[in-house]
Amino acid sequence: MRLFLVRHGQTQSNVDHLLDTAVPGADLSPLGREQAGALVGALGERGIGAVTASTLVRTQQTAAPLAAHLGLDVAVADGLREIEAGDLEMRGDEESVRRYLEVVAAWLHGDLTVAEPGAEDGHAFFARYDAAVADALAAARAAGVDTLALVSHGAAIRTWSGVRARNLTAAFVIATGLENTGVVELQGGPGEGWTCVRWTGAVLGPEQAEVAGAGPAAEPAPVEPGPVF
Incomplete structure (x- = not known):
């Protein structure tokens, strides 16, 4: 299976560096x-089917916009x-942002x-994120789909990928940002494990990841990465 984890586009909360994590959250700018x-x-x-x-x-x-282009509905997962x-x-x-990121680092x-x-x-976070990924994968398999996109959030994507992908380290994730609409591409599955094959702004190998020059995945103009949420 191939999994594209996509961070959402910019919001005014990103611009203002606000810890905007609750539902429903800000609209896109x-x-x-x-x-x-x-x-x-x-x-x-890229062959995305869900x-x-x-x-x-x-x-x-x-x-x-991506789903419309592909002729797909957008499923929603809490x-x-x-x-x-x-x-x-x-x-x-x-101070608040530092405390938030210290939890992620832990x-x-x-x-x-x-x-x-x-x-x-962390136990609660990984339980609900693992379940959401597993449900999306199961639905994809039932539909004969082997490539899917999950649109999520910066801290969540970085943290889940950093723990679940075998070639990512805590040091890499902490040092490497993920811009708005940045993509983390994983290959594998829950059983055999995940390997990160692409992280926007980084060079990835089979055994380790190294920080490289940063660059947004799909931004029409440069934008300050800002906080991870």
Whole structure:
């Protein structure tokens, strides 16, 4: 199976560096809508046979142009939503963002018990994200599809991929960003394991990943990467 994990397009919350993780979340900005449209050129001919987005509106808006181009409906899965900010929701000060990212780093290093007040811990996050991926894969297989796109969120994609892909390390994920509409491409499956074959802005090998020059996957104009949510 081939899995394209796509970060949503830009929102005003990204521009303002806000921890916007709750449903329904912000709409795409005008640039974000351009980025979503540009995904058609980036992924429209990659054999994608199913598209699933999270319950936040920005992922569904990002998925819509690609799905329309492919003649597909956008399925919605709650498990693909962003890592919760809890009591830090909609805060954008440096200390709040640092605390949020420290939780992500702890999970990447194997400590899944860490959580912000009011938010899920790593066990809960991986349980719901694993289930969402498994459900999407099962539906794809039932439809005879072997390539699918999941439109999700920066911290969620980076954290899940960093733990589940055999050739990614915590150090790589922490050092490597994922721009709006950036793509992490995985090959494999839950049984045999996943290998990351593409991460926007990085060079990947079978055993390890190295940080390389960054560049957006499908952005019509340069944009500051900003926070991961």
